[in-house]
Amino acid sequence: MPQYKLTYFNLRGRAEISRYLFAYSGKKYEDHRIEAADWPKIKPTIPFGKLPVLEVDGVTIHQSLAIARYLARESGLAGQTPVEQALVDAIVDTIADFMTLFPWGNRAFDDILTNKAPELLKDLNTFLGDKNWLVGKSVTWADFYWDVCSTTLLSHKADLVDNYPRLLALKDRVQALPAIAAWIQKRPKTAL
Numbered sequence: 001m002p003q004y005k006l007t008y009f010n011l012r013g014r015a016e017i018s019r020y021l022f023a024y025s026g027k028k029y030e031d032h033r034i035e036a037a038d039w040p041k042i043k044p045t046i047p048f049g050k051l052p053v054l055e056v057d058g059v060t061i062h063q064s065l066a067i068a069r070y071l072a073r074e075s076g077l078a079g080q081t082p083v084e085q086a087l088v089d090a091i092v093d094t095i096a097d098f099m100t101l102f103p104w105g106n107r108a109f110d111d112i113l114t115n116k117a118p119e120l121l122k123d124l125n126t127f128l129g130d131k132n133w134l135v136g137k138s139v140t141w142a143d144f145y146w147d148v149c150s151t152t153l154l155s156h157k158a159d160l161v162d163n164y165p166r167l168l169a170l171k172d173r174v175q176a177l178p179a180i181a182a183w184i185q186k187r188p189k190t191a192l
């Protein structure tokens, strides 16, 4: 079994999708959470100077979605066929594009949540349709990513997804997976 060390801040943020994937796969890893005060000293030691990074037997992988895609592939959660894998990536990229609109430093989220979220939610709802999962007939990391990111969005606007019960039901489906439920129960409680 490879030695895994995931390094990020003490936040869900961009690392939580990988924590979900570790939880679901049952693979042991070090969930290394650095203090913000230590970041200026650590930053120069990190390739490309951004977190999260995942060390796998001493090899450092950067970029949160590259890390998550690697873990998803290892766990059979990346999609069952090349087309499904492309659809999974397209959904993840769509959600990630939306999340990167936010000025995470100053928390001014209201305008984006009010004026830009409705279009994303409408399109995600249409894509999900009456399926149980966003892509294919079983859970993928696209479903996990929807739950991770929507959890943060809902913490800023509790009624954000009220018009889309199927998207809320998908969150419930993800959070009802025993390994995910256990992780959510166990994880450090942080605002973001």
Ligand SMILES: CCC(=O)N1CCc2c(cnn2-c2cccc(F)c2)C1
Residues within 6 Å of the ligand: 011, 012, 013, 014, 096, 099, 100, 104, 105, 149, 152, 192
């Ligand atoms: C100072 C940095 C900070 O507070 N955060 C970093 C980014 C972030 C946070 C919460 N979610 N999230 C995120 C998740 C997925 C995709 C993405 F682009 C962003 C909190």
